[in-house]
Amino acid sequence: MLENIRIVLVETSHNGNIGSVARAMKTMGIHDLYLVNPKANIDSHAVALAAGASDIIGHAKIVSSLEEAITGCGLVIATSARSRSLDWPILTAREAGEKVTIESQNSQVAMVFGRERSGLTNEELQQCHYHLAVDANPEYSSLNLAMAVQIVCYEIRTAWQLSSLNVQTNTNITAELATTASIEIEDEQLQSSLKKPKKEVDSYPPVEDLERFYDHLETVLQKSQFIRKSHPGQIMARLRRLYTRARPNAQELNILRGILASVEKFIPDQKE
Numbered sequence: 001m002l003e004n005i006r007i008v009l010v011e012t013s014h015n016g017n018i019g020s021v022a023r024a025m026k027t028m029g030i031h032d033l034y035l036v037n038p039k040a041n042i043d044s045h046a047v048a049l050a051a052g053a054s055d056i057i058g059h060a061k062i063v064s065s066l067e068e069a070i071t072g073c074g075l076v077i078a079t080s081a082r083s084r085s086l087d088w089p090i091l092t093a094r095e096a097g098e099k100v101t102i103e104s105q106n107s108q109v110a111m112v113f114g115r116e117r118s119g120l121t122n123e124e125l126q127q128c129h130y131h132l133a134v135d136a137n138p139e140y141s142s143l144n145l146a147m148a149v150q151i152v153c154y155e156i157r158t159a160w161q162l163s164s165l166n167v168q169t170n171t172n173i174t175a176e177l178a179t180t181a182s183i184e185i186e187d188e189q190l191q192s193s194l195k196k197p198k199k200e201v202d203s204y205p206p207v208e209d210l211e212r213f214y215d216h217l218e219t220v221l222q223k224s225q226f227i228r229k230s231h232p233g234q235i236m237a238r239l240r241r242l243y244t245r246a247r248p249n250a251q252e253l254n255i256l257r258g259i260l261a262s263v264e265k266f267i268p269d270q271k272e
Contacts, residue, residue: 001101001104001105001160002029002030002031002104002156002157002160003031003032004104004105004107004108004109005030005032005100005104005108005109005110005111005156006032006033006034006069006073006108006109006110006111007021007025007030007032007033007034007110007111007113007149007153008034008036008066008069008070008110008111008112008113009021009033009034009035009036009038009113009145010036010037010066010069010112010113010114010115010120010124011036011037011038011039011114011115012035012038012039012040012115012116012145013039013040013115013116013117014040014116014145015040015041015042015043015045015046016045016046016049017040017116017144017145017146018035018038018040018042018046018057018060019045019046019047019048019049019050019051019053019057020049020050020144020145020146021033021113021145021146021149022046022050022053022054022056022057022060023049023050023051023052023053023146024146024149024150024153025053025056025149025153026052026053026055026056027053027150027153028150028153028154028156028157029157030153030156030157031055031056031059032061033056033057033059033060033061034060034061034062034063034069034110035060035061035062035063036063036064036065036066036068036069037063037064037065038062042057042060066112066124066127067127067207067208067211069110069112070110070112070127070128070207071206071207071208072108072206072208073107073108073109073110073206073207074103074106074107074108074109074203074204074205074206074207075099075100075103075104075107075109075110075129075130075204076109076110076112076127076128076129076130076207077091077096077099077100077109077110077111077112077128077129077130077131077132078112078114078120078124078125078127078128078130078131078132079111079112079113079114079119079120079131079132079133079134079148079152080114080119080120080125080131080132080133081119081133081134081141081143087241088125088126088128088130088131088241088244089129089130089131089244089245090130090131090132090133091130091131091132091133092132092133092134092135093132093134093135093151093152093155094155094159096111096130096132096152096155096156097152097155097156097157097158097159097160098159099130100156100159101156101159101160101163103204106203107203107204107206108206111132111149111152111156112124112128113145113148113149116144116145122237126237126240126241127207127211129244129247130244132152134148134151134152203249203250203251204247204249204250205248205249205250205253209250209253210243210253212257213243213253213256213257213260214236214239214240214243216257216260216261217236217239217256217260218236219264220260220263220264220267221235221236223264223267223269224263224267
């Protein structure tokens with residue numbers, strides 16, 4: 001599960017922060033690091049602060065945009081310390097850890113951290129499913145980048161350990177019941193008959209499919225003149241928030257795309 005989690009740093013400006021983040025990741029068993037257009041070089045100072053986690057730096061993937069960094073992810077969570085004009089679904093670090101533990105069983109998950117001084121832009125935040133806010137002291141809530149990554153990775157690892165412990169506990173209880181009742185059943189049969197069935201996890205579309213849906217939706221709304229190119233306002237931002245809150249799964253997204261394609265056939269071409 002931990003192998004499906006990637007930490008994404010956007011335009012990091014201090015090389016020491018890259019090394020410190022690598023160290024924070026490795027202590028929690030997370031190894032996949034993406035650097036989006038880093039402003040700092042990965043040098044000896046970064047390696048020194050990694051303190052034994054230089055392998056994570058060495059295997060870090062450097063990309064030019066956030067879109068590239070989150071491609072293939074079914075869940076993207078962005079950290080944000082500032083209040084925004086447009087509310088977005090918010091998670092605490094603990095809630096994020098629990099959600100990541102569940103969804104990373106079936107898909108890639110990205111945890112996105114912004115620039116040291118300014119964080120993430122509104123456009124970048126709108127590419128994410130949830131925003132994460134660390135519940136720090138309101139009178140002094142300043143966290144450096146590595147601290148924030150450490151807190152988030154710790155909560156993910158804690159949730160993962162609790163999940164693993166529950167599975168082990170259920171296995172032990174099952175084995176004990178079988179011994180007490182002298183039931184001679186093969187392990188595989190015992191697990192399937194006595195263990196509580198796993199809760200199915202929805203198959204969510206990767207973020208690039210969502211972006212294609214939003215592009216298609218905007219095109220149809222422009223063709224129908226619901227949105228004017230010259231004065232688009234915040235309609236698309238609000239619609240993104242609506243669909244992010246609804247969180248359509250892969251099948252539901254295909255239905256929405258089909259509806260748009262059907263409607264589009266009946267819209268006459270507009271002259272510019």
